[in-house]
Amino acid sequence: MRSLIDAVAFLTRVPVPYDPHRRPDLARAAGWFPLVGALLGAGLLLLGCALGTVLPPLVVAVLLVGVEVPLVGALHLDGLADLADGTGGHDRASRLRIMKDHATGVYGTAAVVLALLLEVALLATLLATPTPSPAATWLPAPWLVGSAAGWVWLPLLGAAAWSLSRAAMLPVALLLPYAREEGTGRSVVEGLTTGRTLLACVVPLLLCLALGPVGLVALLGALGATVLVGVVGQRLLGGATGDVLGATAQLALLGALLAAAAVV
Numbered sequence: 001m002r003s004l005i006d007a008v009a010f011l012t013r014v015p016v017p018y019d020p021h022r023r024p025d026l027a028r029a030a031g032w033f034p035l036v037g038a039l040l041g042a043g044l045l046l047l048g049c050a051l052g053t054v055l056p057p058l059v060v061a062v063l064l065v066g067v068e069v070p071l072v073g074a075l076h077l078d079g080l081a082d083l084a085d086g087t088g089g090h091d092r093a094s095r096l097r098i099m100k101d102h103a104t105g106v107y108g109t110a111a112v113v114l115a116l117l118l119e120v121a122l123l124a125t126l127l128a129t130p131t132p133s134p135a136a137t138w139l140p141a142p143w144l145v146g147s148a149a150g151w152v153w154l155p156l157l158g159a160a161a162w163s164l165s166r167a168a169m170l171p172v173a174l175l176l177p178y179a180r181e182e183g184t185g186r187s188v189v190e191g192l193t194t195g196r197t198l199l200a201c202v203v204p205l206l207l208c209l210a211l212g213p214v215g216l217v218a219l220l221g222a223l224g225a226t227v228l229v230g231v232v233g234q235r236l237l238g239g240a241t242g243d244v245l246g247a248t249a250q251l252a253l254l255g256a257l258l259a260a261a262a263v264v
Helices: 002-011 028-052 058-069 075-085 092-100 108-126 150-167 170-176 184-190 193-201 202-211 213-237 242-263
Strands: none
Touching: 002 202, 028 108, 028 150, 028 170, 028 184, 028 193, 028 202, 058 075, 058 108, 058 242, 075 092, 075 108, 075 213, 092 213, 108 150, 108 170, 108 213, 108 242, 150 170, 150 202, 150 213, 150 242, 170 184, 170 193, 170 213, 170 242, 193 202, 202 213
16 A cells, blocks of 8 residues: 555645655556556546536636646656757757756747647547447447446546556656666666566556547557657667656657547
8 A cells, every 4th residue: 555655646746644754666656657547537537527517628628637737746747848858959968967957948848838738629529529439439338328428438538548648657667778877767767577567557458448449549549659758768868767757648648538539
């Protein structure tokens, strides 16, 4: 349970019984990242369904992102901004130095704005789809039919997408070396094991299978984004950092939602 508490404390701002003087074992806690993501995504989309009964989808989408950002402490957006700024460096050392700077540059600002706009647009599109296309889900799927279908499939999709997002960090951390001498992500990158990574991926895989084709497409979208960030991290930085892992989570979420929105 200590590892689960570490995962919740690291990925969210939800108050948990946490000892600030104890150094968290993030490598062990990483196994819980997908589950924490699943609960976060399901809760957000369930809230979206409730708000959607009185507000239009676009307004609900903006409100959901407005809830999500402080709830997770803008952790992954910060990583995306730093990685985007780092791409402006001329060599590996300058890129790492730029990413460590607390100031956010033009590249980082643009990346965050575009990411938020895309997330709002995708959520609005999905919230405006009360029932998915029959071809997008396993058939027969009686729990996806009827007036209450949105209350089932949207939270399930949210659980799958946010779980994939948090799980996406693990293979990047496992396969790439740590690019800095010290940093927040070092314990994850150097302490993560293959077994722990595979076990953590069970949750998002089961959620995707439960969704059917739309879940498998979301999986492919998240996987594509993960590979993209991993390649960028390896080529520009020589490995992964905490910012690379944060950017992976953010872009994997967008990749999963984008793929899902394309088929529902």
